[in-house]
Amino acid sequence: QMQLVESGGSMVQPGRSLRLSCAASGFTFRIFGMHWVRQAPGKGLEWVAFVWHDGSNEDYADSVKGRFSISRDNARNTLYLQMNSLRVEDTAVYYCAREVGSCSGGVCYVDYWGPGTLVTVSS
Amino acid sequence: EIVMTQSPLSLPVTPGEPASISCKSSQSLLHENAYNYLDWYLQKPGQSPQLLIYLGSNRASGVPDRFSGSGSGTDFTLKISSVEAEDVGVYYCMQSLQTSRTFGPGTKVEIK
Numbered sequence: 001q002m003q004l005v006e007s008g009g010s011m012v013q014p015g016r017s018l019r020l021s022c023a024a025s026g027f028t029f030r031i032f033g034m035h036w037v038r039q040a041p042g043k044g045l046e047w048v049a050f051v052w053h054d055g056s057n058e059d060y061a062d063s064v065k066g067r068f069s070i071s072r073d074n075a076r077n078t079l080y081l082q083m084n085s086l087r088v089e090d091t092a093v094y095y096c097a098r099e100v101g102s103c104s105g106g107v108c109y110v111d112y113w114g115p116g117t118l119v120t121v122s123s
Numbered sequence: 124e125i126v127m128t129q130s131p132l133s134l135p136v137t138p139g140e141p142a143s144i145s146c147k148s149s150q151s152l153l154h155e156n157a158y159n160y161l162d163w164y165l166q167k168p169g170q171s172p173q174l175l176i177y178l179g180s181n182r183a184s185g186v187p188d189r190f191s192g193s194g195s196g197t198d199f200t201l202k203i204s205s206v207e208a209e210d211v212g213v214y215y216c217m218q219s220l221q222t223s224r225t226f227g228p229g230t231k232v233e234i235k
Contacts, residue, residue, distance in 0.1 A: 109177035
């Protein structure tokens, strides 16, 4: 049974750092690209970052570029999001999500999301 | 950045009646490979989003056939042929043409 389970969310002060993890199981993690998407309280969905299946490339939303870093450990079936210089506006539930296929000219879609982990940035 | 808009933002529905949500993109999502890179998600209350439709019109595994997606280029529609009580929640469209994904603001569907 396929699972994505995020962890690492907590309350932190502005300017501090936090690392989120997403543990994958029930599928061959190393062949799928992975996203982080966040949702501020009562708000819509905002894409945060994406990493290629082999970790060879990444992409970030402008709002987090230079502060957040996405990475993965395919041997441990785990996705990470290192968040530095946190701001109040980073407060959100953070979801990891799996991408099927390749959007480089082929079939691709995000098919499964974890339950999310809450990050609260407050003084 | 591709900007996504949806209408309406709120949709009261009557069980058994049809419903329709519109999604528009600021640039064409039609790739030269003929795929429209537009997906639909439903976020039920207290849950994470679930995939309904991918590449404009393909129903995801396990999604009831009362859900259908159509459209091409910049204009897309999600239709529910006969709304059921379990369909309440917020519906989002998302473009996947660019790695930097963008979502519509969401359409909240609730029972009248």
